[in-house]
Amino acid sequence: MIPRFKPFLDWREIFAAVSIPRKDDIDRFEKAFAKLMGQKHAIAFPYGRTGLILLLEAMELKGKEIICPAYTCVVVAHAIVYSGNIPVFVDSQESDFNMNLDLVPPLINDNTGAIIATSLFGYPVDLDKLDAIRKSFPHVQIIQDCAHSFAAEWNGRPVQQEGDAAIFGMNISKLITSIFGGMVTTDKDWLATRLRQLRTQRLKKPTFIKSLRRFIYLILVYIAFWEPIYGLINRLERIKVLDRFSKYYDESKIDMPKDYLVSMTNVESRVGTTQIKKYTTIINKHRIAAAYFDEKLLRNEEIKRPIIVEGATYSHYVVRCRTQSQSLYQALCNGVQLGQLIEYVVPEMKAYSCRIKRGQCFPIAHSFPKTTINLPVWTEKEKKINRIINF
Numbered sequence: 001m002i003p004r005f006k007p008f009l010d011w012r013e014i015f016a017a018v019s020i021p022r023k024d025d026i027d028r029f030e031k032a033f034a035k036l037m038g039q040k041h042a043i044a045f046p047y048g049r050t051g052l053i054l055l056l057e058a059m060e061l062k063g064k065e066i067i068c069p070a071y072t073c074v075v076v077a078h079a080i081v082y083s084g085n086i087p088v089f090v091d092s093q094e095s096d097f098n099m100n101l102d103l104v105p106p107l108i109n110d111n112t113g114a115i116i117a118t119s120l121f122g123y124p125v126d127l128d129k130l131d132a133i134r135k136s137f138p139h140v141q142i143i144q145d146c147a148h149s150f151a152a153e154w155n156g157r158p159v160q161q162e163g164d165a166a167i168f169g170m171n172i173s174k175l176i177t178s179i180f181g182g183m184v185t186t187d188k189d190w191l192a193t194r195l196r197q198l199r200t201q202r203l204k205k206p207t208f209i210k211s212l213r214r215f216i217y218l219i220l221v222y223i224a225f226w227e228p229i230y231g232l233i234n235r236l237e238r239i240k241v242l243d244r245f246s247k248y249y250d251e252s253k254i255d256m257p258k259d260y261l262v263s264m265t266n267v268e269s270r271v272g273t274t275q276i277k278k279y280t281t282i283i284n285k286h287r288i289a290a291a292y293f294d295e296k297l298l299r300n301e302e303i304k305r306p307i308i309v310e311g312a313t314y315s316h317y318v319v320r321c322r323t324q325s326q327s328l329y330q331a332l333c334n335g336v337q338l339g340q341l342i343e344y345v346v347p348e349m350k351a352y353s354c355r356i357k358r359g360q361c362f363p364i365a366h367s368f369p370k371t372t373i374n375l376p377v378w379t380e381k382e383k384k385i386n387r388i389i390n391f
């Protein structure tokens, strides 16, 4: 079976995971990450969401309105709430799934603290529009959510560098992984210093048990994504046996993983450092696959292809299709696991629908969960891509 995503792991990550711990493992990971992103500072966290919580705190935002997309990963909204702030959701745009920045200015007031600009599915956020917003509202901080995009570029400008800070997630479904883990990058010295202070104050040191668990999880990932096994894994996933490992949210709850305030382990940082060396290779695979899909699906009238944007990193290749659920099922029968990355609109979830202003609606975002399908874009091998296309 062709899985919907697959981390690019080989013997190098295992070797890194079992090598002798060094005191500066985390430090080295941060330095390599900052260099990769072309930024002065990178600060590692156990999850991207933990980074966001402490970042908002470091920016001294409390009781503020934080503007974010309605169609994004729900953990972003959870982090805003956990930091003592209020999420304000914005509808998406049809073209590239990103937040519609034209809707943002009317939502800004004196109590607005920050905008979380997300480059969803690897599509760079429109930096020209963002520049205009920054100029008109200098009191609003800009946080780039690069969990999907990493170093996507808008007309040659890397998105992560165009704000006060950027956040990244690095679980196994992201472009590069440190098993779990997240990063915050910034060019501002004071912000980096403050974040490091907060991290020391608020996060516990990881125990040996946590490191061991992360290591075992890594080994299980190798086994699970081994193709002969993957069909079985998929079946177990469908009967919800694997929810403990794969389910990351509860429709009606605003919560965090138990260990969200326990620092990243050294094992994770060593795996992450190894992945950084593969970054260019991985992005190229995604770009080649996206271009190939674009060409081959040109004449398919059942589906709407996503736009091709120079500088996008294609963490996901997302088509629109009216017969989504049948297609997902039929593909599985043909040995292709198509995915559906975000199957909700955050302000329409139970946990948030009671919190938003009456009458606010998100018509574009609302249409995404029922019509989007992600094609597996982790391999550039023609044989595999053709199998997906033929289906």
Ligand SMILES: *Cc1c(COP(=O)(O)O)cnc(C)c1O
Residues within 6 Å of the ligand: 047, 048, 049, 050, 072, 073, 075, 076, 118, 145, 147, 148, 168, 169, 170, 171, 181, 182
């Ligand atoms: C994965 C992700 C994050 C961060 O997730 P963590 O699991 O907390 O590391 C943030 N934003 C988006 C859009 C994501 O997909």
